[in-house]
Amino acid sequence: MSEKIAIFENNEELLNELQNCISSVEGYEVCAASANGNEAIELVKKTCPNVAIVDLVLTGLDGFGVLDYVRENYPECLTVALGGFKDDKIVDRAIEHGAVYYLAKPVSPQTVLDRIKDLSGTKVLTYKVSTDLRGKRKASSLDEKISNIFITIGIPPHIKGFSYLREGIKLAVSDPSIINKVTKELYPRIAEKYATSPSKVERAIRHAIEVAWNRGRADAISSIFGARVYIGNERPTNSEFIALVADKLILESL
Numbered sequence: 001m002s003e004k005i006a007i008f009e010n011n012e013e014l015l016n017e018l019q020n021c022i023s024s025v026e027g028y029e030v031c032a033a034s035a036n037g038n039e040a041i042e043l044v045k046k047t048c049p050n051v052a053i054v055d056l057v058l059t060g061l062d063g064f065g066v067l068d069y070v071r072e073n074y075p076e077c078l079t080v081a082l083g084g085f086k087d088d089k090i091v092d093r094a095i096e097h098g099a100v101y102y103l104a105k106p107v108s109p110q111t112v113l114d115r116i117k118d119l120s121g122t123k124v125l126t127y128k129v130s131t132d133l134r135g136k137r138k139a140s141s142l143d144e145k146i147s148n149i150f151i152t153i154g155i156p157p158h159i160k161g162f163s164y165l166r167e168g169i170k171l172a173v174s175d176p177s178i179i180n181k182v183t184k185e186l187y188p189r190i191a192e193k194y195a196t197s198p199s200k201v202e203r204a205i206r207h208a209i210e211v212a213w214n215r216g217r218a219d220a221i222s223s224i225f226g227a228r229v230y231i232g233n234e235r236p237t238n239s240e241f242i243a244l245v246a247d248k249l250i251l252e253s254l
Helices: 012-023 037-047 063-073 088-096 109-120 142-153 160-174 176-193 198-214 218-225 238-253
Strands: 003-008 028-034 051-055 078-083 099-104 129-131 137-139
Touching (some): 003 012, 003 037, 012 028, 012 109, 028 037, 037 051, 051 063, 051 109, 078 088, 078 109, 099 109, 142 160, 142 198, 142 238, 160 238, 176 198, 176 238, 198 238
Parallel strands (some): 051 078, 078 099
8 A cells, every 4th residue: 555645845947856766666556746735734634645755835825834734633733844954943832732853954755764764664773653443642652652753852853862862772672781881882883873873873962952952841851751850951871862762672671
């Protein structure tokens, strides 16, 4: 069964390129396309897409309005926001309105397709979503459980540290003792997987944690870990954060 992809993009040329790129890949179907936000709402109602690509600048209702509608009424539909802004405030706002990824223009159709593949489960890093009777999203994979924690506390999916940190937590869940070998084993294993260096992994993870704490979501952080474990400018080290999330996930699985 094909994944249904909706594309809501204000630039006609990019809209056509995205349609052609996505439609050319087996397993994907472009079920809706429009440059108008109001029409986008009607098309979502009609087609119930698995993934929606949403330009923040649309005619009629803007992209934020479309993101809000999808989040509130079709939580099983994952959204990728496109915008011509690289400002962290815009990225934060898109994520707060429900976007799982934010891609800054200019962006290639292949990059958008790669992010769709991330979401639709054709890669190792998957986001599989189901809904309960109340229509709320439930994580059906370890990847999504971790990603949901990151997004809740303010770690944006577009930075490298997001993926590196998620991989580190997965390693710690499968082998808790690795937290005592962060420099000698954990960073090198992540680096090998992503074809980078252990030092770059360490820096990217540290940056991701700094981003979350600098955004000041103390209440969200406390709600995730069940206690006010860090206050003010105090923030955990890389290994402390990985251990905290891994312990939480291990306990939830018992």
